[in-house]
Amino acid sequence: MSKKRKPYFNNNVVNPIHTSATYFFEDTEQVIRYHDKKEEVGRYGRYDNPNWLEVEEKLATLDLCEDALVFPSGMSAIATTLMSLSENGKKIIYTGKGYRNIRNLCGNILAKFGIETISLSPANAKQFIIEFKKHYDANTSVVFLEIPSNPHLHLVDVEEVKKIIKDDTILIIDSTFSSPINFLPIRWGADLVIHSCGKYIGGHADIMAGSVAGKKDIIEKIRNYRNVLGNIVDSHTAFMLNRSIATLKMRIEYLNQAGLKLATFLESHPKVKKVFYSGLASYSNRDLAKKYLSGHGGVVTFELNLSKKATTNFVDALKIPYMGTNFGSCHSMVEQCSIFTYYKEPQEVRNDLGISDTLIRYSIGFDNIDDIINDINEALEKA
Numbered sequence: 364m365s366k367k368r369k370p371y372f373n374n375n376v377v378n379p380i381h382t383s384a385t386y387f388f389e390d391t392e393q394v395i396r397y398h399d400k401k402e403e404v405g406r407y408g409r410y411d412n413p414n415w416l417e418v419e420e421k422l423a424t425l426d427l428c429e430d431a432l433v434f435p436s437g438m439s440a441i442a443t444t445l446m447s448l449s450e451n452g453k454k455i456i457y458t459g460k461g462y463r464n465i466r467n468l469c470g471n472i473l474a475k476f477g478i479e480t481i482s483l484s485p486a487n488a489k490q491f492i493i494e495f496k497k498h499y500d501a502n503t504s505v506v507f508l509e510i511p512s513n514p515h516l517h518l519v520d521v522e523e524v525k526k527i528i529k530d531d532t533i534l535i536i537d538s539t540f541s542s543p544i545n546f547l548p549i550r551w552g553a554d555l556v557i558h559s560c561g562k563y564i565g566g567h568a569d570i571m572a573g574s575v576a577g578k579k580d581i582i583e584k585i586r587n588y589r590n591v592l593g594n595i596v597d598s599h600t601a602f603m604l605n606r607s608i609a610t611l612k613m614r615i616e617y618l619n620q621a622g623l624k625l626a627t628f629l630e631s632h633p634k635v636k637k638v639f640y641s642g643l644a645s646y647s648n649r650d651l652a653k654k655y656l657s658g659h660g661g662v663v664t665f666e667l668n669l670s671k672k673a674t675t676n677f678v679d680a681l682k683i684p685y686m687g688t689n690f691g692s693c694h695s696m697v698e699q700c701s702i703f704t705y706y707k708e709p710q711e712v713r714n715d716l717g718i719s720d721t722l723i724r725y726s727i728g729f730d731n732i733d734d735i736i737n738d739i740n741e742a743l744e745k746a
């Protein structure tokens with residue numbers, strides 16, 4: 364039997380799942396063409412896979428970038444990116460009051476390697492710029508901003524940050540909370556855009572993945588780290604992510620409408636103390652929200668005018684959402700933040716992060732929005 368495999372069909376509408384761990388070359392000349400990047404063929408499963416290439420091209424297009432890489436999780440994308448762009452003695456400035464494990468990565472892990480990491484709060488947008496000016500210097504290799512922040516949807520004025528930083532400082536924006544449909548950081552001068560693709564982009568709570576997109580030369584640097592660290596997605600996950608991208612725009616457009624409807628309802632309810640939703644007129648940084656975001660998504664965070672216990676009663680009385688800690692999927696999810704994600708954080712840390720006892724994060728899924736509102740209304744009556 365010949366070593367060379369027939370291609371069978373090459374006219375699939377859907378690219379099949381490629382599980383080959385390695386690839387063969389026709390002859391030595393082709394090997395050399397591969398090395399010189401004159402021919403795109405596979406070499407080895409840790410470096411190349413057709414399912415990654417397909418989804419990476421789409422991820423790059425979504426973020427208006429030249430190139431993109433896919434990772435097995437958002438944290439994996441963030442860790443690999445920060446490792447490849449920082450070094451001993453250099454500084455990273457990041458938004459500290461957002462996704463918990465970014466604080467962990469910067470404050471506990473990268474700091475161990477002699478990288479100075481400065482955490483700034485995005486809770487007050489004006490104060491953020493003042494603090495940023497104090498800490499930024501020529502030694503800062505990376506600025507990492509989570510926009511909007513998880514779970515409060517705080518925003519940073521990217522344009523102001525961009526005016527302060529020098530050309531060789533890499534500006535990274537984690538825009539998981541907005542998705543590329545609602546926010547395009549590259550338009551505002553970001554060098555790299557990161558997503559946890561298990562949230563809005565994946566959209567079905569059935570995969571873990573992450574992405575980083577940007578200019579070819581920076582992406583190449585990060586790719587070299589991924590090649591060595593070996594944190595690659597399996598082809599099935601890449602296939603699922605690729606399939607999800609086909610419906611992303613429609614899903615987000617629906618969630619933008621549903622999110623605004625829920626936020627507006629909650630704001631009018633006497634048992635609700637405060638709603639954190641960037642689409643509301645009452646939102647603290649309405650000017651920034653209007654400038655940067657074209658929609659506000661399906662996550663509504665709010666505080667109740669109740670005790671901690673009554674808040675728990677409310678969450679337990681909800682019939683529609685799963686109690687859990689994902690967002691952006693077809694399943695509605697709810698968590699009382701202080702008892703779920705932030706349970707192990709000491710009270711003073713929770714106070715500092717703005718995680719009050721009655722703070723709730725509600726992520727809308729594809730349940731009927733009027734049913735969701737009725738369910739919340741009934742649970743509030745019982746609480």
Ligand SMILES: *Cc1c(COP(=O)(O)O)cnc(C)c1O
Binds near residue numbers: 437513562
């Ligand atoms: C979930 C999340 C991450 C981490 O992504 P994983 O895929 O869970 O590793 C990073 N940033 C933000 C804003 C997130 O919401």
